[in-house]
Amino acid sequence: MATVLWLQGGACSGNTMSFLNAEEPSACDLVTDFGIDILWHPSLGVEMGAPVRQMLDDLAAGRRQLDLFVFEGTVILGPNNTGRFNMFADRPMKDWVKELAAHAGAVVALGDCACWGGIPAVDPNPVDNIGLQYMKRNHGGFLGSDFKSKWGLPVVNIPGCPAHPDWVTQILVAIASGRAGDIALDDLQRPQTFFKTFTQTGCTRVQYFEYKQSTMEFGQGTRQGCLFYELGCRGPMTHSPCNRILWNRQSSKTRAGMPCTGCTEPEWPFHDLKPGTVFKTQKVSGTIPKEVPTGTDHVSYMAHAAAARIAAPKWTKEDMFVV
Amino acid sequence: MPSDLRISPLGRVEGDLDLRVTIRDGVVTDAWTEASMFRGFEIILRGKDPQAGLIVTPRICGICGGSHLYKAAYALDTAWKTHVPRNATLIRNIAQACETLLSIPRWFYALFAVDLCNPKYKHLPEYDEVVRRFAAFVGTSFEPGVTLSAKPVEIYAMFGGQWPHSSFMIPGGVMCAPSLSDVTRSIAILDAWKRDWLEKQWLGCSVERWMEIKSWNDMLAWAEENESQRNSDCGLFIRFAQRAGLDKYGQGVGAFLATGTFFDPSKYEHPTVDGRNDALVSRAGIYDGSAFHDFDHLNVREDTAHSFYKGDKSLHPWQGETDPIDPLEGHKQGKYSWSKSPRYDVPGKGAIPLEVGPLARQVMAGREGAASHQEYDPFILDAINTVGPSILVRVMARMHEAPKYAGLVRKWLDEIDLHDRFYTKPVEHATGRGFGSTEAARGSLSDWIVLSDGKIENYQVITPTAWNIGPRDRLGRHGPMEQAFIGAEIQNPNDPIEMGHVARSYDSCLVCTVHAYDEKTGKELSRFRIGEMG
Numbered sequence: 001m002a003t004v005l006w007l008q009g010g011a012c013s014g015n016t017m018s019f020l021n022a023e024e025p026s027a028c029d030l031v032t033d034f035g036i037d038i039l040w041h042p043s044l045g046v047e048m049g050a051p052v053r054q055m056l057d058d059l060a061a062g063r064r065q066l067d068l069f070v071f072e073g074t075v076i077l078g079p080n081n082t083g084r085f086n087m088f089a090d091r092p093m094k095d096w097v098k099e100l101a102a103h104a105g106a107v108v109a110l111g112d113c114a115c116w117g118g119i120p121a122v123d124p125n126p127v128d129n130i131g132l133q134y135m136k137r138n139h140g141g142f143l144g145s146d147f148k149s150k151w152g153l154p155v156v157n158i159p160g161c162p163a164h165p166d167w168v169t170q171i172l173v174a175i176a177s178g179r180a181g182d183i184a185l186d187d188l189q190r191p192q193t194f195f196k197t198f199t200q201t202g203c204t205r206v207q208y209f210e211y212k213q214s215t216m217e218f219g220q221g222t223r224q225g226c227l228f229y230e231l232g233c234r235g236p237m238t239h240s241p242c243n244r245i246l247w248n249r250q251s252s253k254t255r256a257g258m259p260c261t262g263c264t265e266p267e268w269p270f271h272d273l274k275p276g277t278v279f280k281t282q283k284v285s286g287t288i289p290k291e292v293p294t295g296t297d298h299v300s301y302m303a304h305a306a307a308a309r310i311a312a313p314k315w316t317k318e319d320m321f322v323v
Numbered sequence: 324m325p326s327d328l329r330i331s332p333l334g335r336v337e338g339d340l341d342l343r344v345t346i347r348d349g350v351v352t353d354a355w356t357e358a359s360m361f362r363g364f365e366i367i368l369r370g371k372d373p374q375a376g377l378i379v380t381p382r383i384c385g386i387c388g389g390s391h392l393y394k395a396a397y398a399l400d401t402a403w404k405t406h407v408p409r410n411a412t413l414i415r416n417i418a419q420a421c422e423t424l425l426s427i428p429r430w431f432y433a434l435f436a437v438d439l440c441n442p443k444y445k446h447l448p449e450y451d452e453v454v455r456r457f458a459a460f461v462g463t464s465f466e467p468g469v470t471l472s473a474k475p476v477e478i479y480a481m482f483g484g485q486w487p488h489s490s491f492m493i494p495g496g497v498m499c500a501p502s503l504s505d506v507t508r509s510i511a512i513l514d515a516w517k518r519d520w521l522e523k524q525w526l527g528c529s530v531e532r533w534m535e536i537k538s539w540n541d542m543l544a545w546a547e548e549n550e551s552q553r554n555s556d557c558g559l560f561i562r563f564a565q566r567a568g569l570d571k572y573g574q575g576v577g578a579f580l581a582t583g584t585f586f587d588p589s590k591y592e593h594p595t596v597d598g599r600n601d602a603l604v605s606r607a608g609i610y611d612g613s614a615f616h617d618f619d620h621l622n623v624r625e626d627t628a629h630s631f632y633k634g635d636k637s638l639h640p641w642q643g644e645t646d647p648i649d650p651l652e653g654h655k656q657g658k659y660s661w662s663k664s665p666r667y668d669v670p671g672k673g674a675i676p677l678e679v680g681p682l683a684r685q686v687m688a689g690r691e692g693a694a695s696h697q698e699y700d701p702f703i704l705d706a707i708n709t710v711g712p713s714i715l716v717r718v719m720a721r722m723h724e725a726p727k728y729a730g731l732v733r734k735w736l737d738e739i740d741l742h743d744r745f746y747t748k749p750v751e752h753a754t755g756r757g758f759g760s761t762e763a764a765r766g767s768l769s770d771w772i773v774l775s776d777g778k779i780e781n782y783q784v785i786t787p788t789a790w791n792i793g794p795r796d797r798l799g800r801h802g803p804m805e806q807a808f809i810g811a812e813i814q815n816p817n818d819p820i821e822m823g824h825v826a827r828s829y830d831s832c833l834v835c836t837v838h839a840y841d842e843k844t845g846k847e848l849s850r851f852r853i854g855e856m857g
Contacts, residue, residue: 010362014385014487020429021473028466043433044459079649086360119382126363126647161488162385218498219411219746248477253484257498258491261378273375275778279493323503323741
């Protein structure tokens with residue numbers, strides 16, 4: 001049995017919607033089969049009124065056990081650090097977050113907004129959004145660099161806009177089935193089991209990438225090629241299991257022809273959506289990608305690309321994803 | 324009293340909307356809806372890439388993300404004067420409809436029907452059965468209803484890669500070019516969902532039988548026609564809702580707006596604002612309570628008299644402003660919500676509040692004069708004309724769209740020509756103005772975009788929730804949901820479940836915090852929250 005409290009700050013509820021798409025286990029399975037006790041959730045909580053307020057007060061004061069505190073959305077600081085842009089149960093949400101985090105066994109930041117600010121924090125960040133323990137890539141965030149939950153953990157970041165339901169549910173099952181010790185975090189505090197691989201890992205377009213063959217336009221153009229060269233795909237530079245654990249059990253954005261925008265990384269949305277940066281690969285000298293795959297550099301990338309193009313078989317210039 | 328802004332403890336909710344009501348002799352006498360969270364998306368979009376709205380606006384709402392994408396794409400199509408191939412229109416239609424098909428059962432079981440288990444109804448003969456089916460998490464219908472609701476968006480993922488939050492619709496078409504099996508799997512998924520939830524669990528009959536219903540009396544007769552229909556979730560709900568009096572309150576303003584959605588693929592290859600109404604499948608229009616009017620987006624206004632923004636103007640969204648002020652300062656000026664008050668200027672009536680959502684759409688579907696590609700369906704207009712709007716009618720209008728849209732999705736899947744184009748690369752004009760709109764599950768959703776110098780100069784979004792839960796306007800007229808609370812009889816002021824039913828019947832994307840006050844003493848009777856998803 002693990003108790004879970006799930007709250008939303010500057011949120012769109014997308015992570016909740018994604019969570020409700022889960023199967024094996026479904027949201028209901030977690031409750032009925034795995035003993036996950038959802039104390040309260042914005043969309044699923046049944047009780048209302050005084051008992052819930054009493055429970056929140058008890059949790060915030062440490063009088064009642066809170067194992068997992070899941071937070072979705074940004075922490076809103078404005079205006080002027082009052083938090084009045086986001087009130088919750090008589091108080092700024094940010095004050096609840098501080099107190100609940102101090103008493104939780106583990107604190108889970110679910111989705112980009114809670115991890116590192118996400119879309120609401122894009123320049124000019126109108127309401128002063130911040131992530132729980134990061135602001136973009138800067139460590140610290142709302143709870144501070146030194147924050148550790150009762151179980152001795154920093155904030156567990158499960159990024160993505162939204163996070164895939166499995167990235168949440170499998171962690172909950174791991175905790176419920178005695179495997180909490182197997183959950184290792186990477187240097188951005190993300191579970192390694194999901195975020196060590198790249199979005200490109202398992203992408204159906206990877207053979208086109210290998211031989212540097214580009215998709216030239218959307219729609220019918222995506223029957224061939226890789227989306228990295230012209231259409232701004234960040235699959236080779238983004239850590240996620242989007243092509244290992246498929247979305248809605250069916251597909252992924254890159255498989256369907258949509259470039260990865262890098263939504264599991266702290267800098268997302270990249271380039272702050274400045275003119276000319278959306279669905280277009282940023283280049284130097286008109287041809288060379290400004291950013292090359294993680295771990296390589298421009299010189300070795302260019303050498304490899306030249307050789308790969310020479311080696312490219314005829315089929316890499318043809319449609320593969322045909323009728 | 325409007326100065327009291329405390330947000331109270333919780334019900335089934337997120338954190339954005341408070342509702343305060345006054346009660347006299349057990350009847351609600353006045354209401355204020357107060358949206359209490361602000362993120363500033365329109366400010367973020369200023370100066371950004373013209374296509375930034377395709378990424379940013381879906382994140383306004385996680386349950387309407389596909390609808391946000393749909394109208395953002397059409398705002399750019401009209402601004403850039405693109406060509407949209409037939410296939411792209413079909414796939415956009417399919418995606419929009421599938422998001423709504425997810426929303427219908429998820430809303431019914433996770434948000435609405437749970438309240439029917441309230442002890443207020445203990446004395447009703449069907450109460451035990453209602454609890455057995457609809458109780459949260461453990462109800463025999465709750466679990467499959469919620470879990471199977473994820474199936475329609477598997478079809479969305481087939482074309483868009485994922486749901487929620489894909490950005491696969493772009494000016495000029497869609498990013499995907501499906502293979503044969505993408506389409507056949509979609510057909511199979513739709514078919515299984517239709518069989519397992521829609522027909523077996525919800526209707527207890529075939530979609531074809533349900534679609535024979537043309538009037539409110541037809542529906543009442545359907546519910547008693549045989550054991551299967553009588554015992555279905557729908558049959559049980561219709562019977563229980565009448566016993567619980569849900570057909571007696573929550574009328575609202577009785578005037579409706581739909582901006583319409585879904586386009587005939589051959590009639591909207593060159594999307595323009597002027598050509599929009601004629602190309603729609605699900606029609607746009609206004610019903611002011613006695614007469615229909617054609618929709619013209621130039622008649623839309625946003626009023627900020629009671630909203631936490633500078634000034635009290637009433638502007639068309641192309642001229643719209645978003646200049647937030649501190650709520651503390653706003654309260655001193657009599658403002659009480661982060662929502663603006665959208666109004667529509669009806670010829671001869673002025674700028675009036677209008678209800679949006681499935682009820683509005685289905686009223687519009689009953690208007691005479693539909694073209695051959697447009698939907699005509701008299702069922703819900705008949706309900707408005709015979710029994711009038713209520714919680715029950717609003718719920719049935721929503722649920723009626725499930726069989727209807729399931730049929731449309733199948734038709735559009737069958738029409739995709741896998742060998743034709745899905746995208747035509749547009750010219751990215753540096754300057755232009757666009758309007759894009761759709762019907763999200765919960766109502767009309769529109770974008771107005773102004774481009775200059777190759778970037779966004781102004782971007783204004785009007786959500787269905789703003790139409791429904793917006794505050795009073797400059798003339799002091801209530802928003803539609805505020806109006807719907809007035810007159811409701813509250814049996815137990817410490818547990819005013821009636822207000823929960825009213826608020827949830829609108830399926831607004833926000834949270835409601837209900838503060839119930841005794842009108843004479845101003846004493847707070849109870850505080851609780853009622854919530855919606857998204």
